[in-house]
Amino acid sequence: MNFITPVELPAHLPCLRHTDHLLLLGSCFAANMGARFTEAKFSCDVNPYGVLYNPLSISAALREIVFGKVYGKEDLFFFRDCWHSPMHHGDFSSPLADETLKRINGRIAGAHEQIFRSACLLLTFGTSWVYEQKNTGRIVGNCHKLPEKEFTRRRLTIDEIVSDYVSLLSGLLARNSGLKVIFTVSPIRYVREGMHANQLSKSVLLLAVDRLQTAFPENVFYFPAYELVLDELRDYRFYAEDMVHPSEVAVQYVWERFSSACFSSETLQIIEESENIRKALAHKPFHPGSEEYKRFLGQIVLKIDRLNGKYPYLDFQKERELCHTRLKI
Template identity: 40%
Template sequence: MKLQTFVPLEKAQQPIGYDSHILTLGSCFAEHMGNKLEYFKFQAVQNPFGILFHPLAIENLITRAILEEPYAKADVFFLNERWHCFDGHSILSDASQEILLERLNIGLEQIREQIKMASHMVITLGTAWVYRNKVSNKVVANCHKVPQKEFIKELLSVDEVASSLERMIGLLRSNNTGVQLIFTVSPVRHLKDGFVENQRSKAHLISAIHLVSGKGFVSYFPSYEIMMDELRDYRFYGLDMVHPNELAITYIWEKFKESWIQEAAYPIMEKVEEIQRGLQHRPFDPNSAQHLTFLRSLEQKMNALKQSYPFMDFGG
């Protein structure tokens, strides 16, 4: 008897290995996958501008990075004792205007350089709902607690999302003809928009991605479908009943690994995980002979990996 349905997955034609360079952009679920890639010490850069929820925000960031359009004082504003930019997440905000601008432009440079060398980009879309600033008439990435009356809330149509993705793909491929683009839709439920509204939003994103993903270098990974179908139980959500919990994130990561990570990388991942667990170990007696022997063994394992993969950094 089958008690669960499974979303069919195909093995990627150009999977990710330890020689790959990866850029992840998008919603908080992009950060979950990015954290896994970083944990296993792949060459990955994630969300230099913080979480970006909708396609227009991601497109804007990619466009500014590729066209080398740096941020200036006119692009930031002061509110609640901090400087903010509508294009970035609040993690970049600061009490100093100069520091914010420096963070923004360093982030742009980081994105631009990673796009040039990227073998893979994972772009996670969270919502098709956007907020348009009434003064500038521009769609923002983050409202930064500016009063809602200063924005107009809009739902991007399927065609609007698809057009944004097409522009994004064109820009990326014009700067890196070998990059493999992996689109996915975040399983995080945006219930503040409303239950029906959240489903409409996800439907628009999924439909738009499938309009542009017929090309060999544009793929779709069904994060949303795995969560909705294989993990259709509230035990896989956090206490807010909105965000996937750690168990769900690990489950979807395993599916991503099965589909998108080279099998040749699996033994290296196991060695990395063994080191990571060792680094998290907390001894009863840090000065015991047994623990000092353990540390020497751990150091040897790290050095052995670094000889083959010099980019791996375990800290310390």
Template identity: 40%
Template sequence: MIRIRDYYLSYSTTLDFRTTLPFSQSPFQLHHRQSVLALGSCFAEHIGQRLIDRKFGLTLNPFGILYNPASILGSLRLLEAGRPVERGELFQHQDLWHHFSFHSRFSHPDAPTALEQMNASITEVHRNWEAIDRLILTWGTAYAYRHLGQDEIVANCHKLPGETFERFRLKGESIVETYTEFLSRLKKDKPGLQVLISVSPVRHLRDGLVDNQRSKAVLLLAAETLSQELDFVHYFPAYELVLDDLRDYRFYDRDLAHPNSVAVDYVWDYFRRACFSPEAQAIDARIDPVLRAARHRPFHTDTAAFRKFCTQQLEKIAELEAQFPFIDLSKEKQHFLNG
């Protein structure tokens, strides 16, 4: 795949006053029989959920949404070790029990329940750790928060008072050093490991326009250095596709910070063409009609025509299951059986 700096040099200018990012096939290839782990910002949720919907074996954000590279790396280390969260690591705030490494969706009014949810997520990934050979990491911001009392970077502040934390910007050199050490060691245990890093196009407007751009610049340069120094680490240009290729507020939500569904579709299409293996693309084309049929919501389900439609889909599913036994279409099968 083209290096980051080359994106800014090899563009085409057209009469409609738009610069289009040239397509490039990625060395990072996905197929349905791999075990994939995706961590990162809310933009990673969009792409990761689509991979799950397309029946890839992907685990998405087992700690919830993460934003800065240090917290993402800390989560990877916890998953590798499989160390359970202890009761003393939780804290109560605004009637909920929280953990600094987990997103608030894991928080709960009952401490044992919160602990159970967090440890179940760690255990599930750690149990499959040896099989994971694809990592998709999406960095959102270079700004991080250090808890002053515990002197450690947190993944989520959980609305604690601002004076509880020190806000600072991670240094690119530190990101490269820590990731190089971890990923190089991981590669020795997983010879087939491939890593894809992207920078989220979500704009962190609370940082201010200038600081947001500086933050993204740190991430972009760190990603480039890693992809240059480690041949199994690759860069995906999600940031450039939205900020440079689309480059228009029409492609943002009302908050002017998050890309809208049209922009996500555009990035997804590029990702699919760049990162799906030929086998994955062929399988995706085969299962797509069944997936679209399962999303269809008919007005009348008590007709012979609809029953015939369901029978036809079940026949297609049976054929696909026989040909691709590693594809899980049980949800779709149950949908048409209930129809």
């Protein structure tokens, strides 16, 4: 008997390798998946603007990355004792404008350096609802708890999203014809909108991505994270305490389905060996200074050396430093 509604994965998703540079932007779900890419030793930049929810803020961030925008104090505003950027998550905010600008410009510079060498963009749309500043008409990435009266809240149309991304992707592909773009729609429900409004919002995103696939059949792909959570994991035990965000188990399940669709057997083997090293280092010894534990750490270093010898592009610097620090205890 089958106790789930299986979601069929697309047959021709890009095959991603550890030699590929990846750029992930979008909602909290993009951050969750990005953390797994990082743990799996992929070269990737995850949310250089922090979490972004709507398609037009994501595309605006990509354009700024492409042009290497340098933020100045005129791009910030001061509210509740901190300097904020309307394009960035609150993680970039600071009581000092110079500190906020340092955080913002550092991340943009890093992403700009890699954007045209990236093999794949993974973009996660969260909602088609946006907040436009009344005084500028600009769609913001984050309201930073400014009074709601300062914004006009509206839902994007399919045509708006498609038109914006056709222009954006045409420019990116002109510079990097081999670029692959994988879209996902976040399974996180925006309950503030109401359940029906949330479904309408998600449908706009799904239809927009479908049209983009038609416009760029060789470069644009869709991975059904939304459907996997809502159809295969149709149970509240797969949600966090707020009953809105997917649980760690659900995110891990989606990651495993993504891995099976986008990774070769060699890539999966690298991930497994890297995960074994990570788990070994997470082990808490009863006697950190013992010779037995030092031999254990030495074995981990040997495993890292062996894996790096075969795949020199894998970055194990943090793991090496941790081993050497513990060996000195």
